Amino acid sequence: MREDLEVARGDVHDQIPQAPAFDDLRKSLHFMPDEASIWLDGRRMILTEHDAQGIMRRELIVAVGLERARAIMTRLGYELGAVEAELAIRLRKDTSVFNAFSAGPQLHALKGVVKVEPIIFDVEPEKGRFYTEYYWRHSAECESHLAHMGVGHQPGGWQQVGYASGYASAFFGRPFVFREIECVAMGHSKCFLIGKPAEEWHEPERELRYFRAENYSTRPNTSEKAQIVPDGDLRIGARSIVGASAAFNIVFNLIDKVAPTNAPVLFLGESGVGKEVFARELHKRSTRADKHMIAINCAAIPENLVEAELFGVEKGAFTGAVATRPGRFERANGGTLFLDEIGTLTLSAQGKLLRVLQEGEFERVGGRAPLTANVRIIAATNANLRDEIKAGRFRADLFHRLNVFPVRIAPLRERRADIPLLINHFQRRFAQQHGKTLKAFSQDVLRAFMSYDWPGNVRELENIVERGVILADEGLPIDVHHLMTEADRDEDGEGGDPFRAYLLDRPDPSASNSALGGKMLESGLGADGAISAMIREALLRTSGNVSETARLTGMTRSQINYWIRRNRKVDVEF
Structure with missing residues (x-):
């Protein structure tokens, strides 16, 4: 064989x-x-x-x-x-x-x-x-x-x-x-x-x-084939994104379920997890794939222009309207309209959007004739809309219209199995884009990638990989110093890139400190006692933040949680 x-x-x-x-x-x-x-x-x-x-x-x-x-x-x-x-x-x-x-x-x-x-x-x-x-x-x-x-x-x-x-x-x-x-x-x-x-x-x-x-179950007689596409990514069929973690596959299973329908879909997740990328994948796998998907970032539209952007403008409706202009609903007719950052819409704009979703009709700004558009709605937000409803900033009736099929996209820290595939994908893309030779990441970089919590999620990872591809020396692997820049640090050295701060603040478990070692020997704590003392002090300094404690001690979040479980009878006041 x-x-x-x-x-x-x-x-x-x-x-x-x-x-x-x-x-x-x-x-x-x-x-x-x-x-x-x-x-x-x-x-x-x-x-x-x-x-x-x-x-x-x-x-x-x-x-x-x-x-x-x-x-x-x-x-x-x-x-x-x-x-x-x-x-x-x-x-x-x-x-x-x-x-x-x-x-x-x-x-x-x-x-x-x-x-x-x-x-x-x-x-x-x-x-x-x-x-x-x-x-x-x-x-x-x-x-x-x-x-x-x-x-x-x-x-x-x-x-x-x-x-x-x-x-x-x-x-x-x-x-x-x-x-x-x-x-x-x-x-x-x-x-x-x-x-x-x-x-x-x-x-x-x-x-x-x-x-x-x-x-x-939705395609019983077909089977998509996995493939290595020209840029070296691990993909399947028409999929445009990479990943293999359980959380990633759960999302795709849900997308497969809802794609053939016309139900509205609401993508939920932190900033940078790739909600628009998943939305485009949903559109490509739907019955509307041969039509346009029109995207609009609700946070980027001034309140006085929301209606014009969504529904269009008739010639002469206001100063500067020298021609009739179709809105996003008209342009997406037969296809999909993606409303990103839906939670940032004002209450007035929410009311106008709700009317279209309920009645199926709208009018251009300055127009009188009702228009219709056969549009599937996909929305996305990083806000907790239920909390926004309680605070009076989001309409409950609009939420229920959009929340027919919610899909939560897990943050990158919850799907670390996707990290090697993502960095390989970004590295290949940026090496080609910037005319660089494809090279390996050092083990220190990979260790940092796998242990960092990625508050900026996939978008942050993408930016850091691009930086490394640009700064890396020819013939050498991409190392830690290629991922750090000083450009966004203020005069006091504060602020700036959180990943850079993480790299600089990581404790080196191999570094020796003879003075500290001597104190530990004199204390008679022993290895277990010293580790417990270190974790206890780190928990006190971070007010019980497990992620920060893990960073300070050079341990994993799982190890810190394990220590807390074992020592739950020991009082630690934060």
Whole structure:
């Protein structure tokens, strides 16, 4: 089965270095039987019966079919892998690429999932070389598949392949695909898999299609194919945006449900999450895709011009109206009208919009003849409209007209599995746009990308990647100093770019401080006591803000929350 891989390996059979010890990973695992909980790096774990996975898989296949069951398991693994890449990059920041990357396979072994044996690890990110081969031995997933489904012609390591792909994608900051070539569920003595960048695979859609949720119920006889488009992005069918996290796929499942209808849709989410991009995707997947989608930013229209912009102007209606001009409703006739930042409309403008939605008619400014337009409404806001209604700033009747099908787009900090795909997408686009050579991000940058909370969401990430592409030196990877500028700092050094501040304020866990070390030794606190004292002080300084505490201590939000749960009986006044 290997002849179809079209791999030009070169001399990649060098001896694999010995994997590092498990000590750092073991220290992240905590058993707390008194509280019925197990924790790994601040994330709750469970022990489960080996047969349970096989039973669940069998029931899932019966319920939704083999292909959809495989897709669900693969996406689950992808999300878990992307999360654990952050742990690997953080714990082993000062080791070799092989040692740091080995944390993923070792975590699998620690959890009893599979013993991963590296065969080839030909990876040099700075030179763009990524090629790996592994054996899987004692794979719990593949063996349970074999036990409950029998020998078949397809591999059974669905979740493990998803995990490996998500882990490598997050670790290296570009879309990776692992393919299981041999499997015990196919009758082989052990499992064999290969991993490399998605665009280097022959027929990458064989795996990529499982990374995206698809609503087969609306198109039972069609199947969109995953693809690597010319700019190197991981996409599916007509989709114009990238992502593979659970939160991302939930949004697309909702879009698939509502796209064929004419129902109004309200996109909710923080500034910068990409509400307009998702709205355009909805339009492209609707029955109106061959018509125009007209967008209007409600926040950018002066109050006295809202009516003219939406409904148009008759010649001579006011000074300067030298010709009849159609409004957005007329221009969107037969298609879609996207009302961005709908929460900023004045009450007067809201009333005029509501009348059109209720009556289906409008008049141009200065006109007398009623006009109609067959328009689908998509709106978006980063405001809490229910709070705006309570404050008297938004009409409840208009809200109920728009809120027929609300779709919340999660902030980037809640879908970190999308970050490697997004930075790869932006890097390729800006390298082409600015005539730059495509280059890798340093591991320090990737660690910062995966741990930063992204208050500006995708828009902020896009801007920072563009900055790095512009400033990076030829022949060298994009490093931390390429992402920082001084231009928007005031004379006191305050304000400016929050990502720059985050990079500058990050504690260096490898830095030594002999004076502090001496005080810790004299105090007799020990390691656990010192960590607790540090977290307690950080919580006091940040008034209990978990994200800020994580930033100050160099830990993750999950670790801080885990400490708080363990010490909830200890009074900490903020």
